[in-house]
Amino acid sequence: MSPQRFDTADEDPGVPLSPNTGGINAGSASAPRTAGARGRAPKRPPFGSYMEAQLQREFKVACVVAGIEMQDGLDQAVRLWLAHQQEQHDGAASLLADEPTSERAS
Template sequence: MTPPRDRRRPDAAAANTALTPNTEPLRVGAGTAEQAAAPASKPTMRVPFGSYLPPDLQREYKARCVLLGIEMQDGLEEALRDWLAKHPA
């Protein structure tokens, strides 16, 4: 039977920096390029919203948002505002 290997972890100073992701240029949410280029306005307060969709519709919507370079919440807000304008109370 072989003896167990020594499983010491390297200290933080000796960590391989090539394995550490560089997230510095990464921007998400309000820091995306499209929103950064837009004129500064009062931030929109948003509340959580959940729903159930057919999987194929959700997949197509998500893919379309990626292709258009918009966030899903922005596309959903636009769709809901259009629907509300089309169906006034």
């Protein structure tokens, strides 16, 4: 079996090569950054936590499909969770406010 032959620019001097002047982007460097309110990426302190592996995979896929970074998805999730907690707290507080004082004491 003879070795496979590949055509290269060295073998055909009529084909000019152009340099890559744009650099190489990989990983998060290739993804567009989400701009903050002032048009620049928001500065966030690091935050670490643990979750089930399957939940993390689902979250990662959902962020990729949505075209957002995981930190932005986590930010949205925490904000929604906090708003939900506040709504539940407000609802419970209003129920207590509607009860007569004598019923709360017992």
